[in-house]
Amino acid sequence: MAQRAATTATITEPRPRERPILPPMKAERLLAELNRIRQDVPKDPKDLEWFTVHHVFCFVSYNMAAFQKYLDEAVKPEDEPEA
Secondary structure, eight states: OOOOOOOOOOOOOOOOOSSOOOOOOOHHHHHHHHHHHHHHSOOOTTSHHHHHHHHHHHHHHHTHHHHHHHHHHHOOGGGSOOO
8 A cells, every 4th residue: 555645734824914904095084074174165156265175075075986996096004194
């Protein structure tokens, strides 16, 4: 009868992570901040500041999926603001 060579499997310890994996930046968080800024500006459709912030808010809110995709690609966890 032929003998089989014994095989040994080596189990390696997983490498410790340097930093915890953080959830991605959420578009809703930025939209909420943009809305807060929009509400701080006195409503005046003739004022360029209000007009700009208002329409950027509307555009982003209608395109949340695209904005979230952009954030996923462009913002690294270490680049995110604290809160």
